[in-house]
Amino acid sequence: MEHLIELRDVYKIYQMGSEAVHALDGVSLTVDPGEFVAIVGQSGSGKSTAMNIIGCLDVPTSGTYRLGGVDVSTMDDDRQAEIRNRMLGFVFQQYNLIPKLTVQENVELPLLYAGLPSEERHARAREALERVGLAEKHRNLPSQLSGGQQQRVSIARALAGRPSVILADEPTGALDSRTGREVLGFLEKLNAEGDTVILITHDNAIARRAKRIVRLQDGRIIYDGGAGDPRAVVQPGEAGEEEQA
Amino acid sequence: MNVTQAFKLAIKSLRTSKMRAFLTMLGIIIGVAAVIVIISLGNGLTGMVEQQVEKVGITQIYAYTWGMGDGTGKNVTPEEMYDLVEAHPEAFSGITPWVSGGTGVRQGNSSFEKSKIFGVSEAMYRPETGTTLDGDTLSKGRYLQYVDVAQRKNVCVIGAYLEREAFQGDALGKTLKLGGVPYTVVGVIQQKSDTMAEGGSDDTVYIPYGNAMQMSGSRFVSLYQITAVSRDTVAEAKAILLDFFQTVFPGEDAYYNAYYVETMLDQVNMINTMMGVAMAVLVAIAAISLLVGGIGIMNIMLVSVTERTREIGIRKSLGAKRRDIRRQFLIEAGTTSAIGGLVGILLGCLVAMGIGSLMGGMLVEQLGAGSAGITFNATPTLSAILISFGVSVGIGMLFGYLPANKAAKLNPIDALRYE
Numbered sequence: 169m170e171h172l173i174e175l176r177d178v179y180k181i182y183q184m185g186s187e188a189v190h191a192l193d194g195v196s197l198t199v200d201p202g203e204f205v206a207i208v209g210q211s212g213s214g215k216s217t218a219m220n221i222i223g224c225l226d227v228p229t230s231g232t233y234r235l236g237g238v239d240v241s242t243m244d245d246d247r248q249a250e251i252r253n254r255m256l257g258f259v260f261q262q263y264n265l266i267p268k269l270t271v272q273e274n275v276e277l278p279l280l281y282a283g284l285p286s287e288e289r290h291a292r293a294r295e296a297l298e299r300v301g302l303a304e305k306h307r308n309l310p311s312q313l314s315g316g317q318q319q320r321v322s323i324a325r326a327l328a329g330r331p332s333v334i335l336a337d338e339p340t341g342a343l344d345s346r347t348g349r350e351v352l353g354f355l356e357k358l359n360a361e362g363d364t365v366i367l368i369t370h371d372n373a374i375a376r377r378a379k380r381i382v383r384l385q386d387g388r389i390i391y392d393g394g395a396g397d398p399r400a401v402v403q404p405g406e407a408g409e410e411e412q413a
Numbered sequence: 414m415n416v417t418q419a420f421k422l423a424i425k426s427l428r429t430s431k432m433r434a435f436l437t438m439l440g441i442i443i444g445v446a447a448v449i450v451i452i453s454l455g456n457g458l459t460g461m462v463e464q465q466v467e468k469v470g471i472t473q474i475y476a477y478t479w480g481m482g483d484g485t486g487k488n489v490t491p492e493e494m495y496d497l498v499e500a501h502p503e504a505f506s507g508i509t510p511w512v513s514g515g516t517g518v519r520q521g522n523s524s525f526e527k528s529k530i531f532g533v534s535e536a537m538y539r540p541e542t543g544t545t546l547d548g549d550t551l552s553k554g555r556y557l558q559y560v561d562v563a564q565r566k567n568v569c570v571i572g573a574y575l576e577r578e579a580f581q582g583d584a585l586g587k588t589l590k591l592g593g594v595p596y597t598v599v600g601v602i603q604q605k606s607d608t609m610a611e612g613g614s615d616d617t618v619y620i621p622y623g624n625a626m627q628m629s630g631s632r633f634v635s636l637y638q639i640t641a642v643s644r645d646t647v648a649e650a651k652a653i654l655l656d657f658f659q660t661v662f663p664g665e666d667a668y669y670n671a672y673y674v675e676t677m678l679d680q681v682n683m684i685n686t687m688m689g690v691a692m693a694v695l696v697a698i699a700a701i702s703l704l705v706g707g708i709g710i711m712n713i714m715l716v717s718v719t720e721r722t723r724e725i726g727i728r729k730s731l732g733a734k735r736r737d738i739r740r741q742f743l744i745e746a747g748t749t750s751a752i753g754g755l756v757g758i759l760l761g762c763l764v765a766m767g768i769g770s771l772m773g774g775m776l777v778e779q780l781g782a783g784s785a786g787i788t789f790n791a792t793p794t795l796s797a798i799l800i801s802f803g804v805s806v807g808i809g810m811l812f813g814y815l816p817a818n819k820a821a822k823l824n825p826i827d828a829l830r831y832e
Binding site for chain 1: 418426729825829
């Protein structure tokens with residue numbers, strides 16, 4: 169069976185002066201449609217690099233990445249942009265809404281770059297806003313909304329393009345714990361409705377909300393399995409973080 | 414993303430910082446306005462020259478024949494000149510000899526020693542414009558006619574000074590004595606100078622040229638005033654005249670010595686060329702400020718790209734390609750300078766109108782009484798407006814390209830991380 173996401177032996181090596189840093193050190197990972205996966209790890213574990221590669225924002229130094237059966241690991245800038253537009257929906261920690269555009273215009277952006285006619289853009293943006301419960305705010309500017317609402321707008325924007333994968337990078341990082349839970353609830357709901365969700369976080373408590381956890385450390389996968397397994401969250405050398413959390 | 418959306422976005426972006434947008438445009442506004450003002454004033458001057466020439470006649474050709482200075486006294490006769498002109502009806506529409514008949518007129522017991530007598534033909538008068546070849550109009554009576562000239566009738570047309578002084582303002586049908594011979598006054602020329610002085614441009618008598626030659630005892634005419642059929646045939650007419658004179662006066666140094674041909678069109682063209690050069694120099698100087706304006710736009714666009722790095726990252730992450738980002742910034746730069754261009758054109762037209770009405774009044778005044786009907790219109794040509802607009806948009810795009818390309822090439826990861 170064709171996997172939705174298939175990373176095979178992926179390396180990402182940065183040259184820092186004379187030293188070669190292995191941000192990803194031979195990662196192999198598959199994700200199937202409808203999964204809810206949390207990629208978790210400390211800062212420096214390689215999770216951001218993994219997210220960039222899965223999100224087609226970057227290409228691996230070696231290894232292959234197939235997204236929806238297509239090898240995207242050697243694509244140029246513009247082809248990657250096209251794949252991002254068609255297949256991926258991003259939810260960022262800082263919401264990343266464009267402040268001078270209205271909520272509606274922000275949600276329409278990926279559709280604009282997809283070249284859809286305006287009626288269809290309006291309809292789909294409205295539909296996505298309804299799904300996150302913010303249809304009545306479509307004329308507002310992002311600055312007129314609360315943090316949680318802004319994050320819901322960014323989820324709507326990710327949904328509007330009808331992507332194969334929703335990629336959420338620390339989506340609760342800028343929110344208080346109550347709104348953070350709300351946003352996570354949204355992601356769970358989307359997954360329950362059939363969307364594939366990949367959540368990138370450093371926070372074990374948040375990662376536990378996913379069905380499957382992939383734990384990265386020093387650029388390698390050290391755990392890949394169900395969220396209920398204690399090894400998913402407690403790892404040697406991470407005790408400090410656990411205590412903090 | 415299509416052009417309309419990029420354009421709307423550009424307007425939105427300009428409106429969020431109006432002061433900055435205005436200052437960015439200022440260079441373009443000043444540059445375009447300066448170009449428009451210069452072109453408008455240049456057009457006004459050219460138009461004035463054209464009008465002046467139109468009064469005198471752009472088709473005028475003056476042929477001087479002084480004869481060979483070798484003692485043979487060889488020269489062309491009026492008959493030869495008439496034959497030449499008649500042989501080329503496609504090029505020439507008329508010819509009048511211009512003979513000085515000396516000075517001095519008597520009327521009754523009064524004597525007018527300084528009155529100038531000129532011998533001309535009926536071709537001196539252009540019925541279609543109602544003026545003479547020199548641009549004078551008649552206030553009374555008629556001009557010399559073919560029969561007057563052919564039969565050497567003793568008739569004359571006199572200037573306004575003579576009519577007033579010799580006839581107390583009622584000259585038609587009365588007689589003057591020129592060299593003792595009575596001439597009947599058939600027409601009076603409209604007053605030309607403000608101060609009708611004795612011996613001035615209003616103290617003149619025009620008679621058939623044959624009579625004038627007889628009076629002065631000369632066999633030859635040294636000046637012909639010739640008209641070409643139209644502006645387009647002036648060059649051809651001049652060539653025919655030169656050909657003819659060359660066969661009559663074959664010497665190498667004959668031109669300027671034995672004969673000379675000058676056309677009104679040559680003179681106008683010379684004036685226009687000189688004004689064209691002067692205008693080109695001024696426009697070039699003004700264009701420097703357009704260049705400076707362009708650099709200003711580039712500078713602001715570079716700042717704008719840096720400020721909006723994160724926005725660019727967001728757009729790229731959502732699927733914007735390089736060309737989408739490049740187009741967005743190019744259109745923004747183009748829109749900025751296009752608006753600047755439009756404001757500049759408007760400002761330029763207003764300033765040109767202001768300066769034009771001031772300067773025009775002064776210029777027309779200086780031309781004096783001969784300027785009746787001449788106006789100074791400092792208006793830009795449509796092509797000047799269109800070109801200024803095109804150039805300002807072009808400058809925006811040209812100087813916007815570097816920043817736009819910089820934006821397009823931003824790495825989305827770095828751009829997203831930019832604070």
